Amino acid sequence: MQEVFLCNSGCEANEAAIKIARMYGNQRGIDTPTIIVMEKAFHGRTLATLSATGNRKVQAGFEPLVKGFVRVPYNDLDAIRQVARHTPNNVAVLVEPIQGEGGIRMPDANYLHNLRKICDAHEWLLMLDEVQCGLGRTGKWFAFQHTDILPDVMTLAKGLGSGVPVGACLAAGKAAGVFKPGNHGSTFGGNPLASTAALTTLNIIVQDNLLDHAGKLGEWIKHQLQTRLGGVKGVVAIRGQGLMLGIELDKNCAEIVGKTLDKGLLINVTADNVIRLLPSLIFSQTEAQQMLDILCPLVVEFLAQE
Numbered sequence: 516m517q518e519v520f521l522c523n524s525g526c527e528a529n530e531a532a533i534k535i536a537r538m539y540g541n542q543r544g545i546d547t548p549t550i551i552v553m554e555k556a557f558h559g560r561t562l563a564t565l566s567a568t569g570n571r572k573v574q575a576g577f578e579p580l581v582k583g584f585v586r587v588p589y590n591d592l593d594a595i596r597q598v599a600r601h602t603p604n605n606v607a608v609l610v611e612p613i614q615g616e617g618g619i620r621m622p623d624a625n626y627l628h629n630l631r632k633i634c635d636a637h638e639w640l641l642m643l644d645e646v647q648c649g650l651g652r653t654g655k656w657f658a659f660q661h662t663d664i665l666p667d668v669m670t671l672a673k674g675l676g677s678g679v680p681v682g683a684c685l686a687a688g689k690a691a692g693v694f695k696p697g698n699h700g701s702t703f704g705g706n707p708l709a710s711t712a713a714l715t716t717l718n719i720i721v722q723d724n725l726l727d728h729a730g731k732l733g734e735w736i737k738h739q740l741q742t743r744l745g746g747v748k749g750v751v752a753i754r755g756q757g758l759m760l761g762i763e764l765d766k767n768c769a770e771i772v773g774k775t776l777d778k779g780l781l782i783n784v785t786a787d788n789v790i791r792l793l794p795s796l797i798f799s800q801t802e803a804q805q806m807l808d809i810l811c812p813l814v815v816e817f818l819a820q821e
């Protein structure tokens with residue numbers, strides 16, 4: 516990437532990405548540029564990012580939403596081609612390589628590769644929201660590195676500062692140079708504390724070989740989940756990559772969060788029926804075993820209830 520804009524959060528980084536896309540469109544003479552976004556996407560809670568988010572619950576009560584987004588189903592290339600045919604003012608696609616809040620939804624094989632090709636054919640920016648899946652979580656620095664593509668814009672946050680609030684919007688190729696000084700900024704963006712936390716985090720990821728660790732431990736956990744829960748009635752799917760895993764059940768399972776918490780395990784349920792596991796990159800195999808020993812019996816018990 517050629518440019519890095521340091522931000523305070525993931526939503527600010529995505530806000531910056533949306534601004535880059537609009538400015539890119541405006542600079543090409545398109546007065547009302549649109550950006551393709553996905554159903555079940557999550558991009559944040561500022562006005563533009565909640566408008567880009569594909570979840571009515573996040574948007575409700577904040578109307579009027581920010582205009583300029585065209586929504587299509589995730590993993591549906593034909594829907595993208597339709598937009599290309601009918602929306603000449605479209606300028607970008609904003610997508611999570613793996614949908615997090617949407618329920619740990621994986622891209623189909625070649626989805627991102629073909630999305631890149633469509634973007635190139637129409638001179639659209641391909642903007643990847645790696646706020647949740649980036650920075651080692653999937654076993655590579657960025658989730659897109661499991662494919663052969665490069666994005667024009669990428670956003671990061673969450674793991675970047677190991678808990679210290681910091682985000683980043685990175686731009687390359689035709690997206691670089693779109694922002695001029697003053698087009699984006701905030702009082703605390705890129706402050707010394709946050710920048711030091713981010714730099715230290717990146718160094719520790721390298722020193723402690725955490726990419727490899729996240730990839731291998733994640734595969735092991737997924738295999739264990741498949742062995743212990745794969746055949747259980749009511750388990751719809753076990754999916755994910757590295758330490759970004761989801762267990763989809765056939766019913767709403769929000770109540771499992773309280774049950775695991777009572778046993779000292781903090782998990783999260785997203786999209787109503789997907790148990791989401793996003794442990795820290797320094798999670799050990801012993802801790803993973805403890806997690807499995809608490810979680811798996813509770814899932815079996817929960818699904819056995821009428």
Ligand SMILES: Cc1ncc(COP(=O)(O)O)c(C=O)c1O
Binds near residue numbers: 558611645
């Ligand atoms: C994919 C994705 N994008 C953006 C955000 C928003 O980040 P933040 O909460 O730092 O504003 C999130 C938060 O969950 C996210 O998962």
